[in-house]
Amino acid sequence: MKIAFYGSSLVSAYWNGAATYYRGLLRALAQKGYDITFYEPDVYDRQKNRDIDPPEWCKVVVYDGTVDALKRVTAEASQADVVVKTSGVGFEDDLLLAEVLRNARPDALKIFWDVDAPATLAELRAHADHPLRKALTELDLVLTYGGGDPVVDAYRALGAADCIPIYNALDPETHHPVAANPRFNADLGFLGNRLPDREARVEHFFLEPATHLPQQTFLLGGSGWHDKLMSPNVNFIGHVSTRDHNAFNVTPKAVLNISRASMAENGFSPATRVFEAAGAGACLITDYWEGIELFLKPDEEVLVARDGQDVIDIMAGLDADKARQIGERALARVLAEHTYAHRAGDVDAIFRNHPNTRREAAE
Structure with missing residues (x-):
């Protein structure tokens, strides 16, 4: 055909x-x-x-x-x-x-x-x-x-x-676990271009928590953020090629998914980044959207934040062992059901x- x-x-x-x-x-x-x-x-x-x-x-x-x-x-x-x-x-x-x-x-x-x-x-x-x-x-x-x-x-x-x-x-041929890359060392990473429909949510879920967790490091990748006001613990690295997405996902202790406002409102719309991160075995924190439990189990395969304070609380209590276990369970789930x-x-x-x-x- x-x-x-x-x-x-x-x-x-x-x-x-x-x-x-x-x-x-x-x-x-x-x-x-x-x-x-x-x-x-x-x-x-x-x-x-x-x-x-x-x-x-x-x-x-x-x-x-x-x-x-x-x-x-x-x-x-x-x-x-x-x-x-x-x-x-x-x-x-x-x-x-x-x-x-x-x-x-x-x-x-x-x-x-x-x-x-x-x-x-x-x-x-x-x-x-x-x-x-x-x-x-x-x-x-x-x-x-x-x-x-x-x-x-x-x-x-x-x-x-x-x-x-x-x-x-998930496309397992392109998104899969790789070795960590020191370029992407951080406690929490976020990768996404600056878009009008997402900027306020990035401020709320990523940039504001960074100001409240000055002892932790935050990694921001994507285009358009060069003139955005950020706290000193945010490392902005600009555009990240798709060939580096796996390393970006696995190197930080956790990575963050932030939906565009319209996608979050409609629900049942997992971003590509959700499956890219899970496929690499990353510990994923996502903003809440209706239907997430159809794809990953909250608290076991993904961590869910309803606001910036939730991100702060999650990061304050997240250790490397727990993050690794969440990433392993997420990888197993997407390979079994969501390729x-x-x-x-x-x-x-x-x-x-x-x-x-x-x-x-x-x-």
């Missing part, structure tokens, strides 16, 4: 948080026999900041950030059995969706894959004439990065034929059981 997948980028995680998600899922689907082509625009300097080469398991087509190039690559949607357009591609998203739908075969399975459902749904609610809102009746299915019932119900109410969450997971092989099994069942693909198989 051929998949034409139109997304932000597979070969670069530069300002592209969905890269790990795409790589893990598509590799696992390729292992199930799918023939996948990933189409990505050359925008936002991503091609200058590649962190992987085009993989053997997926053909990557990079097109210029022009309308003519967009129309050339969307014409190839006619060759696919499953056609996917994701949210947040970053170049002419509305036109891209329209051209994908125009070129897809009538019998192809047509999917919108939303990797930021809270933001997308906010746009749809604000604009009754939004092109995606109108296109929902032409799509066969909406798949989402997360969100649970609030997101599913919202998409169905807007006219989607169906909406199914496909959650983040991209598990998620790909779900996606494969969805594809093969859909009326369009069942009809194709019968023919």
